[in-house]
Amino acid sequence: MTVIFTTAVPDDVRGALSRWKMESMPGLCVGTLSSRVRDELWEAVSAAIADGAAVLLHPQVN
Numbered sequence: 658m659t660v661i662f663t664t665a666v667p668d669d670v671r672g673a674l675s676r677w678k679m680e681s682m683p684g685l686c687v688g689t690l691s692s693r694v695r696d697e698l699w700e701a702v703s704a705a706i707a708d709g710a711a712v713l714l715h716p717q718v719n
Contacts, residue, residue, distance in 0.1 A: 658716070659695050661686045661702065665709035670702055 661674060663684045674680065677698055678688030690698070695715060702711050 659688060659690050660714040661699075661711060662714075663702070663706070663709060663711045666702070666706050666711065667709075670705045670709075673698065673701055 659678070661678065663670065663674070663686075666684075671680070671684075674686045677690060677694060678686035680686050695713075699713050702713075
């Protein structure tokens with residue numbers, strides 16, 4: 658399971674997140690993603706957060 662929490666991000670970032678994950682409350686997106694999709698989505702979020710903030714939580718698999 659992957660969790661992304663955002664605050665004060667542009668609407669297009671929230672839209673991109675909602676395509677891949679369930680937004681259980683504003684700014685809190687939860688879902689199961691492949692590592693490739695997770696990494697690409699995180700790159701997009703990181704590049705577009707502007708004055709907002711974002712946190713990514715996912716399990717580390719060894």
